[in-house]
Amino acid sequence: MLDPKFILSHLDSVKKGVQDKRQSFDFVLLDQLDAQRRQCQHEYDALRAQQNQVSLEIVALQKGESHNGVSPKANKETTTLLGEMKGVSSRLKELALSQSEAEAALRSLLLTIPNLAHESVPVGADASFNKEIRKWGKPSQFDFKIKDHADIGEALGILDVARAAKIAGARFTLYKGFGARLERALAQFMLDLHTEKHGYLEILPPYLANEKALVGTGMLPKFEGDLFKTREGYYLIPTAEVPLTNMYQEEILSEEDLPIRVTAHTPCFRAEAGAAGKDTKGLIRQHQFNKVELMKYTTPETSYAELEKLVADAEKVLQLLELPYRVMLLSTGDMSFASAKTYDLEVWFPTQKTYREISSCSNFEDFQARRANIRFKPKDGGKPRYVHTLNGSGLAIGRTVAALLENGQQPDGSLRIPKALQPYLGGLQVFIKS
């Protein structure tokens, strides 16, 4: 959510920023609602002040009565005042109602306005304007006919899509044996790395969240269609970003506590109605997948430096897993609704001869903090300020499995295990179907 004051005082640049994000909204309505809200508040405050004042007079008059016996004059005055105040009281009710209507309308409008991109973000309509920042590793070379990860998984007997479909339907996968263990090992490996080497606190949050939490991170009200919702009104989390960001909802933190770095391994649930037809094969696009998430709360002054570190933390996972990747800076048209700056990590998929997203690291600045009302008290005193929130995948585990299968396949159908992961798999160096 953006600050309405900021929007109205920087109309032109906000309009351009919203356009760059390929979105739109009604600026005129915003102005009207804000004016309405302000006017109601003005009249309300003045009337309230009068009411409070007269209230005291009534008390004084009544005291006078009880002290001197019933004075006819005071009694009459009191009656007159009470009559007047009755009118004031009902007018106040009208004002309060119209003010809260204006405020509600204003807020729901504000909630649909996207975050503005940071000045360092390339402006462009779509992914073709994304900028490659750096590459790591060399795309794997194979001198035999390679298989995609779905076929490898079936051949090794570790992934079973057909049976998953019997349980749930399309876009689910059943992991078996080594497959299940590999997924578990990766989660452990990533969590250990981030908690022991990168300074994150491990969190195990609820996997269901309420509506307010989803509004706080920006998934609601605009993207309800991407979410699974339970009969009881809970949402299945589409990412651990939701619980991790809402942990400190409605709180004022101390500057001394910042930055706060947390990580969580959770399943993620995505309805993604609009994605039908893309990536239908394999682990790339699923209704349920596991992810280790990284999340930070920082001061505004440090958030961009922390974003670079966050990206580096996620990259470290790929490096240790010996997976070739590149870092992309997303253009305005390809970024998400809530983000001010996003780097994607893309891992090499040899069968597709291309890099595919495996992590998305974003600085949301105060966009989420404003929605979820997360602030901090500055060290040197002064008003509370909104924190900046950042998050990134470190990494999406399903896609990591896919990348390991494709990049680690060997002519005899066996699978090479990267050294860093071997301790988590009982020292196994190569997996061969038994």
Added chain:
RNA sequence: GGAGAGGUGGCCGAGUGGUUGAAGGCGCUAGUCUCGAAAACUAGUAUGCCCGCAAGGGUAUCGAGGGUUCGAAUCCCUCCCUCUCCGCCA
């Protein structure tokens, strides 16, 4: 799911219709004192909105929302959350 108890400022805790944004205590900050510290004493110590260049002023907030009333932390209703006991359950 059933029965009961409760939700007040950073924390503890008083407060059942009229200067109560809220006693008291703790904590924290500053000052006095001290060689320094502790103790003691003094002062300060929430957040939103509106008006204002500012100083400052107004207004709201005692889990949330509604109602009664000239006036609500206090009375009524609905909802949420926490705790205890029972039931169910991994």
